[in-house]
Amino acid sequence: MPFVPTIAVVDDDQAIREAMDDLIKNFGYNSCLFSSAEEFLDFEPRSEIDCMLVDVKMPGLTGTELLAELNRQGDRPPMIFVTSYDDERTRKAALSGGAFAFLRKPVDVGALIACLEAVFDGRPSV
Template structure:
């Protein structure tokens, strides 16, 4: 895995955000973290992110809406959605729209890493 790849995390749950940041750092990725979609969209990280991990349900912009906004603005960043509240309808919509994965919390590190590898393959 390339060490220069930037992974951005968007999750309103601080503990999940910090744990995911720690995992990405341990794997040698550059990492940026945001408490919500609005903050990410306004950030400089938008241009350098090669994989985005976002929560489905957040105040303001949820994960699916964030992805739609990215696509509409020409930023087709490979994205992984994570959720503590799995919903088969949302999962189907997410995967149909082109997201890399829909993972239910808690997910294994191995599962997340394999999805990040897939996202980085798409980002090349």
Template structure:
């Protein structure tokens, strides 16, 4: 049983691509094969939920170099490395470079399927989180500068009187900005507002 999504198989060996593709497609996965890392990168849409199965030793760009390039492009698709030439240092390097897991050929089919489903679940969660953050950032962009000031003060746990004193405005004006802020952010409580702002990364500013 699969968890949906698009599986990219990247290997310069056509027999391997066809074999993995047949096995996974027979289990209901949607498959796209690529003969090289560059072929993958040329048409890759990182916004489509999926994962990448990549060989290590490929001409032009190795699987490990692909990991580095995906990171440079800020592509968050999970990568599972599959190779016939595995050793411990290579496995460590792959995992440190961002690979989700590392398999030796011949691959244990059920273990690979379990890993793929885990990767797809991770990719889906990442996509949902990115969408949620984008929605929140869209709301934040609609705030006035003063509403943003009030939002930061609420994050700091300040009450209306203290906010008014800090900003040099009346408590009544703070109440108006606060009301408008909550409406624009579609926040039902101060805690809900803070959760949204933390999701947007305001706690790191």
């Protein structure tokens, strides 16, 4: 049975979560949806998550705060930010914190799929 990666979508916008869920499944991946960073942190077993698509601006912990917390805990899956909040300071913080990529909403589907393929093929971030 071939390996099918599971991608976590962490976004407070239900419509975005549902759209990402459809997109991820259409490209042959599994998905797991979370409405907040805190909900993701409470999820067990997190080891089932192979990659994360994360919004920056969310109530409670932000996406960059989630990244910092997961870095502190260690053993974090690759994280791709997908956000409409795209200022240079946030982008630099995310990428210097170890984010794999930082994409702007509305997301370019081709760019997102290229990022996911790079994650699962072990290629450098794009």
